[in-house]
Amino acid sequence: MVDNMAMPYVVGIDIGGQTTKMGVVDTRGQVLAQTVIRTDTYDDENLFVAEVAEALDKIIRESSSEGKIRGIGVGAPNGNYYTGTIENAVNLKWGGNKTINFAELLSKKTGGLKVVLTNDANAAAVGEMTYGVARGMKNFIMITLGTGVGSGIVINGEVVYGHDGFAGELGHTCAVRNNGRLCNCGKTGCLETYCSAIGVARTAREWLSLTDEPSILRSLDNISSKDIYEAAKEGDRIAVKIFEFTGMMLGRSFADFVAFSAPEAIVLFGGLARAKEFLYEPILNSMNANLLPLWRNKIKIMFSQLKESDAAILGASALAWEL
Amino acid sequence: MVDNMAMPYVVGIDIGGQTTKMGVVDTRGQVLAQTVIRTDTYDDENLFVAEVAEALDKIIRESSSEGKIRGIGVGAPNGNYYTGTIENAVNLKWGGNKTINFAELLSKKTGGLKVVLTNDANAAAVGEMTYGVARGMKNFIMITLGTGVGSGIVINGEVVYGHDGFAGELGHTCAVRNNGRLCNCGKTGCLETYCSAIGVARTAREWLSLTDEPSILRSLDNISSKDIYEAAKEGDRIAVKIFEFTGMMLGRSFADFVAFSAPEAIVLFGGLARAKEFLYEPILNSMNANLLPLWRNKIKIMFSQLKESDAAILGASALAWEL
Numbered sequence: 001m002v003d004n005m006a007m008p009y010v011v012g013i014d015i016g017g018q019t020t021k022m023g024v025v026d027t028r029g030q031v032l033a034q035t036v037i038r039t040d041t042y043d044d045e046n047l048f049v050a051e052v053a054e055a056l057d058k059i060i061r062e063s064s065s066e067g068k069i070r071g072i073g074v075g076a077p078n079g080n081y082y083t084g085t086i087e088n089a090v091n092l093k094w095g096g097n098k099t100i101n102f103a104e105l106l107s108k109k110t111g112g113l114k115v116v117l118t119n120d121a122n123a124a125a126v127g128e129m130t131y132g133v134a135r136g137m138k139n140f141i142m143i144t145l146g147t148g149v150g151s152g153i154v155i156n157g158e159v160v161y162g163h164d165g166f167a168g169e170l171g172h173t174c175a176v177r178n179n180g181r182l183c184n185c186g187k188t189g190c191l192e193t194y195c196s197a198i199g200v201a202r203t204a205r206e207w208l209s210l211t212d213e214p215s216i217l218r219s220l221d222n223i224s225s226k227d228i229y230e231a232a233k234e235g236d237r238i239a240v241k242i243f244e245f246t247g248m249m250l251g252r253s254f255a256d257f258v259a260f261s262a263p264e265a266i267v268l269f270g271g272l273a274r275a276k277e278f279l280y281e282p283i284l285n286s287m288n289a290n291l292l293p294l295w296r297n298k299i300k301i302m303f304s305q306l307k308e309s310d311a312a313i314l315g316a317s318a319l320a321w322e323l
Numbered sequence: 324m325v326d327n328m329a330m331p332y333v334v335g336i337d338i339g340g341q342t343t344k345m346g347v348v349d350t351r352g353q354v355l356a357q358t359v360i361r362t363d364t365y366d367d368e369n370l371f372v373a374e375v376a377e378a379l380d381k382i383i384r385e386s387s388s389e390g391k392i393r394g395i396g397v398g399a400p401n402g403n404y405y406t407g408t409i410e411n412a413v414n415l416k417w418g419g420n421k422t423i424n425f426a427e428l429l430s431k432k433t434g435g436l437k438v439v440l441t442n443d444a445n446a447a448a449v450g451e452m453t454y455g456v457a458r459g460m461k462n463f464i465m466i467t468l469g470t471g472v473g474s475g476i477v478i479n480g481e482v483v484y485g486h487d488g489f490a491g492e493l494g495h496t497c498a499v500r501n502n503g504r505l506c507n508c509g510k511t512g513c514l515e516t517y518c519s520a521i522g523v524a525r526t527a528r529e530w531l532s533l534t535d536e537p538s539i540l541r542s543l544d545n546i547s548s549k550d551i552y553e554a555a556k557e558g559d560r561i562a563v564k565i566f567e568f569t570g571m572m573l574g575r576s577f578a579d580f581v582a583f584s585a586p587e588a589i590v591l592f593g594g595l596a597r598a599k600e601f602l603y604e605p606i607l608n609s610m611n612a613n614l615l616p617l618w619r620n621k622i623k624i625m626f627s628q629l630k631e632s633d634a635a636i637l638g639a640s641a642l643a644w645e646l
Contacts, residue, residue, distance in 0.1 A: 078617070088616060088617055138486070153583065153584070155478060155483055155485070156481070158479070160478055160583075160584055160585075161585070162462055162478070162584050162585025163461070163462040163585050163586055163587040164585050164618075165585075166617060166618075167583065167585035168582075168583070169582040169585075170582060172582055172615050173582050174575070174578070174613065176500070177499070177500060177575075185615055186616060187613065187615070252500075255497070256579070257583070259492040259493060259496050260483075260490065260491070260496075260580070260584075261483055261485050261583075262483075262484070262485025262486050262491075262492075290497065292492055292495050292508055292510070293508065293509060294410060294411055295487075295489075
């Protein structure tokens with residue numbers, strides 16, 4: 001039996017396409033120390049894992065938690081809860097077209113600490129259920145709007161992993177059936193190609209090239225979703241319309257997700273979810289217009305209120321308490 | 324405590340748009356007596372419930388199970404497991420735009436027998452899991468191809484009811500985004516408008532009016548899905564193409580369902596599922612073409628092998644054992 005008093009800390013690691021955040025967390029959900037490293041500067045998973053282990057070592061010493069770590073929880077794209085592997089993660093520079101025994105690799109590099117791993121969006125759902133707006137909810141869908149569009153589905157208070165551990169890839173459901181945008185996954189028309197940070201920037205580039213309408217965005221070399229948000233806040237009409245379009249696309253897909261699991265709420269999280277004031281109404285209107293009458297005006301759209309870096313770390317770390 | 328030996332029978336009732344099947348079932352899943360009444364000849368739910376109670380009384384006497392019925396399980400469109408109500412069931416002549424306390428009404432008419440009720444497709448899923456091809460499966464999706472397209476989703480061995488009891492309305496997810504067919508539910512483009520028995524007949528009428536291609540179907544006044552199946556078996560080219568189209572539509576929607584819950588299999592049931600030889604390949608090819616690489620060629624498409632009338636009754640009755 002593990003002595004909780006002797007092992008009062010867990011580590012949470014959130015692996016994103018661009019950066020990886022990690023932190024040491026105590027039993028009350030306080031992040032005692034945290035750090036960030038790049039994800040996308042490594043071509044090889046072994047080099048990346050070595051860097052993670054080194055960064056962890058630093059924050060473990062910083063928080064004086066040496067020898068008191070109960071385990072490590074990891075949220076990663078295409079992370080498999082059942083096997084601890086990351087499989088064919090096309091959004092990770094070192095992760096495409098292979099199966100990486102990530103939990104095993106990291107355990108070896110950290111002196112045998114136990115590692116549990118899942119989809120980054122599933123981890124975020126656990127974090128939101130434990131510390132965020134979904135506290136007390138038994139049925140909700142977490143949608144992460146980051147580099148990609150991820151999802152974590154909670155039914156009866158439990159994350160859905162499915163038969164193989166990969167359930168909840170709603171970013172790769174079909175948003176546009178014909179002539180849809182090409183996705184990293186090889187398919188076309190995936191929701192992610194329209195509603196991720198990258199998808200929104202793609203919308204901006206397309207629209208700017210199609211019209212002559214003046215826009216702050218025209219002066220920028222490399223438009224990011226953050227630029228579009230800043231422009232919308234300054235009243236830029238194209239920027240506002242980009243969010244209206246993005247919200248409309250999300251809302252109509254959400255209506256189909258509701259038909260699946262009849263959740264109490266859909267919770268949005270991630271960089272793009274910061275544009276709440278521009279996304280909320282378009283999402284809600286579009287979702288309601290596409291819902292069966294029985295659900296119309298009954299499903300909540302919520303935005304995570306957790307600090308983004310904390311939420312990802314907390315969610316991943318929560319997995320480790322079950323070790 | 325209920326004495327199983329003294330209450331060794333349950334009743335299963337399956338309410339469809341056109342007919343309602345009911346039977347008395349023993350602990351081994353034998354249907355001891357069964358009967359069928361019309362669903363669509365009543366304008367009022369009270370008249371319908373009275374007719375159900377009368378028909379039940381007859382088969383209970385027939386099977387000598389008076390006083391030995393543990394409870395009644397009902398599968399009904401828009402049936403709510405949590406409340407025992409049928410809500411806004413547009414496919415039932417007496418069920419649109421209202422909430423019917425069906426479980427309560429039926430209990431009163433049967434001398435106080437306990438009644439548990441769910442979606443007809445959920446009941447079919449329970450039947451398939453208990454007695455059919457899904458035996459032993461923890462994660463599968465049941466799709467019923469009847470008057471409408473229904474669904475029952477099983478995750479971790481349990482039917483998904485969702486926050487409000489109505490989860491699993493996959494027949495009303497969007498199959499065609501623009502200029503889709505008008506659905507009974509008021510939306511357009513629902514999967515059900517293409518892939519139900521009625522949807523398939525609609526496809527036939529549309530296609531026959533658009534071409535001059537010869538077809539056995541042209542000689543018929545009122546084309547049913549059964550007619551199309553018979554024609555396909557005789558090699559009628561349009562009939563075969565109708566099933567290819569229907570299978571393609573189902574397959575691409577199934578790919579999105581897989582992205583949600585990563586099931587081991589999708590199980591097809593209902594009148595249209597009899598056309599297995601014409602539907603199987605088109606469904607499988609279309610699903611695989613639309614799946615993320617990680618699921619390609621890994622998800623099974625299965626067809627119920629239970630006798631249709633038995634399966635619906637068995638599924639509904641299985642709910643009553645839990646009473």
